[in-house]
Amino acid sequence: MSTPSEYQRVAEDFLAAYESGEPIAPPRETIPGLDLNGAYRIQQLQEQAFEKAGRRVVGRKIGLTTPAMQKQLGVDSPDFGFFTEDMVFENGAEIDTSRFISPKVEPELAFELGSDLPADATMKQVIDAVASTRVAVEIIDSRVRDWDIELVDTVADNASCGAVILGTPFTEVDLRALPETRLIMQVDGQPQDTGTGKDVMGHPLEPLRWLAGVLGEQGVPLKAGDVILTGSFCGAAPVEAGCRIIVDSTDMGLLTASFV
Template sequence: MTDQYQRMADELAAAYRTRRPVAPPRTVIDGLDVDGAYRIQQLTEAAFTAAGQRIVGRKIGLTSAAMQQQLGVDSPDFGFFTQDMVHRAGEPIAADQFIAPRIEPELGFRLGSDLASNATFDDVVAAIDETYLAVEIIDSRVRDWDIRLVDTIADNASCGAVVIGGSPVDVPVDQLPSVAAAMRVDGELTGEGTGAAVMGHPLEPLVWLAGVLGEQGVTLRRGDLILTGSFCAAAPIAPGTVVEVDYGSLGTLTTSFT
């Protein structure tokens, strides 16, 4: 089984470079479960670090009912991203580096201290150093987005890249659930929602993540950037696409694709 996990991880890591999708992991490994899927993701992460990439953050996915319904799953998941997967708002991004990309509005949180595996909500609040407007570009190395929960977990929670606002925003913790985001793709409104769509509060997924990572022997560290989930369903992007996310009084995040 270990050899099967490694081969699957090698295929998924290669798909980032070649942009050639692979068969759904559940169809390759009989009886693949969540633990096995995370093992594949860990091996993929190890391949990135062995190639000199630095892991700088984590993304939590499937935290909203909209995304769970869109992808046909019923549980959150998480993945990693490297420094090369982080872009700043306003800088053009090459769309052809992805396979079938989609975009979704989120908030990003920079940790000012480590988070223990048994972190409480209050611990998470105390650990947050900075808050950023953000979008995640999700992408699937699995052919035709033919995914179930174990497939997206194995495939790094379908993480493609993240886009971060140029400077932190100032928003009180108790107001995070009421932060509103309206996403327009080429001027057309494609989705909107509030922070309450993210498990009731955008920081709640961080409590979940600290515990799940702790079970894997991984600690969230000071300086890590965490995206905690989408406010609404994702929208497809292509070369020439311009995305604007209006966060009301917090400002607008704009990104474009070449």
């Protein structure tokens, strides 16, 4: 049976990896029998350490929202992590790749909440709570060596979140039509992949409703002002210094960023 000290030790290993850029062994090997609750506990310890250091948590990211990714990791539900204010970049940003270990990019939608969400939120309540919608990119990164991850490893590693890039906020988006929204991603002018909102659990707001329930069970409500990324529309693409990415949306314009 895992002990609090084992969770703390792995959390400290992850925190050290952020600083050193040196990835660590998969937590499932460090703590044999590590379960999902333990993995989230390791993640929470890192979140607490960030907040103690003055880094403000401003949002959540949801991952594993497509059948293909769930099949790859052998799961049937999403996972989630957090991001802090200093992990957020704006449209057109130049991003220093040295802050990451092995970054990849995923096109998504981000939603800012204008009101709190109850744990048992209906889809109508979710729609009513959304204040703005943005095209977004999550920069996923693994502090686990060689991306050698199973579900408990990525959860412990803050759901492999490295940073997020947020596009222009739109307040008049038809949220019920989001399943038809298309995102097309290019890296250095080369098309990478494309997807529509219905690829994200049928509707990009469905993961947000799921997250409200999961966090509500933990006594951590989603509140007004939170920004939530609800999962990639398509596969991730690796990036390195010198790369420029463009994500084109059918109805919310372009998001661009350069890696240096």
